[in-house]
Amino acid sequence: MSNDKEKTEYVSYLEHQGKYKGIFSWIFTMDHKRIGLLYLYAIVALFFVGAIMGLLMRIELIAPGETIMKPQTYNGIFTVHGIIMIFMVVIPGLSVVFGNFFLPILIGAKDVAFPKLNRFSWWIYIAGCILAVASQFMKDGPPDTGWSFYAPYSTSTGTNVIMATFAAFVLGFSSILTGLNFIVTIHQLRAPGMKFFNMPLFSWAIYATAWTQLLATPIVGITLLMLIAERLFGIGFFNPDLGGDPVLFEHLFWIYSHPAVYIMILPALGIITEIIPTFCQKKIYGYKAIALSSLAIAGVGFLVWGHHMFTSGMSNQARWFFSLLTFLVAVPSAIKVFNWLATMYKGSIDMKPPFLYALAFIFLFTIGGTTGLLLGSIATNVQVHDTSFVVAHFHYIIFGGMGFAFFGAIHYWLPKMYGRMYNMRIATIAWGIIFVGFNLLYFPQFIIGMQGMPRRYFDYLPQFQTGQVISTIGGFILIIGTVIMVYNLIKGARSGEPAPANPWHGSTLEWQIPSPPSLENFDEALAIKSNPYDYE
Amino acid sequence: MANNVSHITEYKVLGKVFLVLLFLTFLTITVTSFELAAFSVTVALLIAGVKGFMILTYFMHLKYESLLLRILVALIFVLYALVVLITFIDYAYR
Ligand code: HEM
Ligand SMILES: [Cu+2]
Numbered sequence: 001m002s003n004d005k006e007k008t009e010y011v012s013y014l015e016h017q018g019k020y021k022g023i024f025s026w027i028f029t030m031d032h033k034r035i036g037l038l039y040l041y042a043i044v045a046l047f048f049v050g051a052i053m054g055l056l057m058r059i060e061l062i063a064p065g066e067t068i069m070k071p072q073t074y075n076g077i078f079t080v081h082g083i084i085m086i087f088m089v090v091i092p093g094l095s096v097v098f099g100n101f102f103l104p105i106l107i108g109a110k111d112v113a114f115p116k117l118n119r120f121s122w123w124i125y126i127a128g129c130i131l132a133v134a135s136q137f138m139k140d141g142p143p144d145t146g147w148s149f150y151a152p153y154s155t156s157t158g159t160n161v162i163m164a165t166f167a168a169f170v171l172g173f174s175s176i177l178t179g180l181n182f183i184v185t186i187h188q189l190r191a192p193g194m195k196f197f198n199m200p201l202f203s204w205a206i207y208a209t210a211w212t213q214l215l216a217t218p219i220v221g222i223t224l225l226m227l228i229a230e231r232l233f234g235i236g237f238f239n240p241d242l243g244g245d246p247v248l249f250e251h252l253f254w255i256y257s258h259p260a261v262y263i264m265i266l267p268a269l270g271i272i273t274e275i276i277p278t279f280c281q282k283k284i285y286g287y288k289a290i291a292l293s294s295l296a297i298a299g300v301g302f303l304v305w306g307h308h309m310f311t312s313g314m315s316n317q318a319r320w321f322f323s324l325l326t327f328l329v330a331v332p333s334a335i336k337v338f339n340w341l342a343t344m345y346k347g348s349i350d351m352k353p354p355f356l357y358a359l360a361f362i363f364l365f366t367i368g369g370t371t372g373l374l375l376g377s378i379a380t381n382v383q384v385h386d387t388s389f390v391v392a393h394f395h396y397i398i399f400g401g402m403g404f405a406f407f408g409a410i411h412y413w414l415p416k417m418y419g420r421m422y423n424m425r426i427a428t429i430a431w432g433i434i435f436v437g438f439n440l441l442y443f444p445q446f447i448i449g450m451q452g453m454p455r456r457y458f459d460y461l462p463q464f465q466t467g468q469v470i471s472t473i474g475g476f477i478l479i480i481g482t483v484i485m486v487y488n489l490i491k492g493a494r495s496g497e498p499a500p501a502n503p504w505h506g507s508t509l510e511w512q513i514p515s516p517p518s519l520e521n522f523d524e525a526l527a528i529k530s531n532p533y534d535y536e
Numbered sequence: 537m538a539n540n541v542s543h544i545t546e547y548k549v550l551g552k553v554f555l556v557l558l559f560l561t562f563l564t565i566t567v568t569s570f571e572l573a574a575f576s577v578t579v580a581l582l583i584a585g586v587k588g589f590m591i592l593t594y595f596m597h598l599k600y601e602s603l604l605l606r607i608l609v610a611l612i613f614v615l616y617a618l619v620v621l622i623t624f625i626d627y628a629y630r
Contacts, residue, residue: 215612251623302615303622315629321622 012516030115035122036101050084053077058475061468074458075144082147087171090402094267098409099206105510106200108191110520113184125174132167135160151238151249155230165224172217179213193528200508200532201290205270208294212259220256254305262301268405272358276340277533278506279355280347284533286339293332300329310381326376353427357408360435364400389449392442415499419515422492433481440474508532553594560587
């Protein structure tokens with residue numbers, strides 16, 4: 001009898017022995033947690049490839065004139081940097097890594113709705129990455145259009161545009177399938193008793209993101225196919241001589257690519273919303289407002305794409321309209337920021353690394369957001385469009401926002417994912433270095449952008465040099481900080497102190513199960529709270 | 537969703553819907569022979585819209601799905617309509 005009762009030893013998802021052994025137990029895995037880790041490793045690697053290219057550009061810009069590369073090399077590098085960072089790192093980023101790993105756990109499910117589809121999405125993601133990287137080494141040379149592939153240049157340049165656009169197309173497929181998977185998961189697999197408004201807010205963010213992935217990505221898919229057809233057969237979609245319109249490409253491209261910035265940032269907002277209540281030990285303020293603002297951002301975010309095209313020759317009426325809508329979309333973003341601040345108010349705040357990243361996020365995201373409003377007003381946009389001001393703006397949002405949220409998330413969830421803890425002190429120091437480096441790198445670009453430093457130029461007038469040099473120094477500091485951070489995390493994951501199940505005293509479901517979780521996440525029945533952030 | 541109940545009655549309905557779709561296709565071809573000028577596209581789109589609606593409702597089972605799901609599908613169409621409409625604010629005034 002005692003033998004029956006004796007529980008078999010606890011086996012985590014990392015040790016679980018399935019049908020396949022060794023490396024194949026990863027390649028053929030359908031476990032959402034393992035798939036999440038696979039994406040994590042790919043994305044970190046790609047991030048460093050992209051970052052090195054960024055650093056090469058910064059070195060080139062340390063002095064006017066040619067420094068370390070020819071202009072055409074520079075064109076290729078900023079294009080590839082953009083393609084890697086946008087399509088392979090930040091767009092999938094948070095949702096494929098933390099969405100895969102934690103969405104099912106947060107809603108009390110054993111896996112996503114379609115585990116095989118999930119594995120398939122991962123495979124085509126890798127296929128897309130291989131295609132994109134290969135396009136850099138083919139005989140026509142790397143694409144030089146910028147990641148935005150604007151026609152008519154992209155239809156006429158001799159470089160390897162077809163391969164790169166096709167890669168983006170394949171990556172888009174992966175994104176659509178992941179979005180679909182998450183939507184169905186949230187609709188069908190919530191634990192019994194968990195209503196939509198009992199879900200943790202990260203799930204809401206993933207939900208809004210998934211809809212955007214599902215609905216917006218097909219548009220860029222078609223657009224890229226149109227571009228390929230245009231190059232191969234000279235159909236004339238975008239060629240005025242044949243009755244086409246180059247601005248049509250910009251419309252189609254941004255109808256996807258503005259919502260795409262929300263694909264990047266919405267999960268980030270969701271992660272910050274998880275971190276803040278945990279480290280304040282306080283119920284989140286304005287649960288419903290935060291949940292619904294994610295949907296509002298996704299919805300209104302669909303209708304503002306024209307703010308990228310104010311200087312492209314759109315009609316005045318359209319410009320006016322897009323400017324108005326752009327201002328509107330700032331409202332739900334601000335709602336979130338105010339709710340976070342209200343949550344912190346009178347909380348018992350614990351300044352651990354994840355919380356520090358959340359604070360840095362709020363600071364940087366606010367700078368990025370308010371400069372976005374400057375860009376959204378037509379008159380200032382005409383002044384700063386296509387200058388380094390824009391570069392600073394979107395790096396504050398994408399890196400300062402999405403990037404810092406990613407760093408915060410990995411510091412928050414690493415003990416759950418690996419069952420081990422990293423070194424807190426080194427993590428804090430790395431955070432400080434990254435924060436300083438980041439601001440040194442991008443803030444000067446606001447200033448020289450205002451003064452007229454164009455974007456995507458390999459050369460500049462001597463008057464911009466001070467700003468450029470500060471920026472380059474910042475770039476090095478930033479990279480040093482990230483290397484320290486990643487080193488500390490890897491060391492923690494491999495040989496850190498064993499972490500308890502709930503190191504931060506969090507209240508959501510992932511903290512109620514052992515670290516690392518078992519294959520099916522929940523071996524015992526779970527109690528669903530009506531408010532996931534219930535700290536008494 | 538426990539919608540396996542509804543599948544029994546369907547074959548007859550599906551057949552009828554199929555016939556209606558065929559008829560509408562035939563209609564689409566016939567109206568092209570009338571001179572409707574600018575409205576010819578409108579009419580074609582209207583008929584196609586009805587067909588799409590029937591396919592979604594019957595063939596894709598929306599009729600038997602929850603209200604939430606039906607609202608979501610409707611919203612998607614509203615969203616796409618808005619996107620097209622807004623694009624035309626540019627083209628109409630350029
Ligand atoms: C408060 C919300 C935001 C506003 C009002 C806003 C506004 C704008 C505007 C008007 C531009 C066009 C600038 C120009 O080229 O003249 C722009 C560019 C850009 N924004 Fe934002 N933005 C916001 C949030 C975001 C977010 C959340 C992201 C990404 C996560 C983002 C990423 C970008 C990128 C990548 C570009 C450059 C596009 C290019 O290559 O031209 N923005 N933004
Ligand atoms: Cu935009």
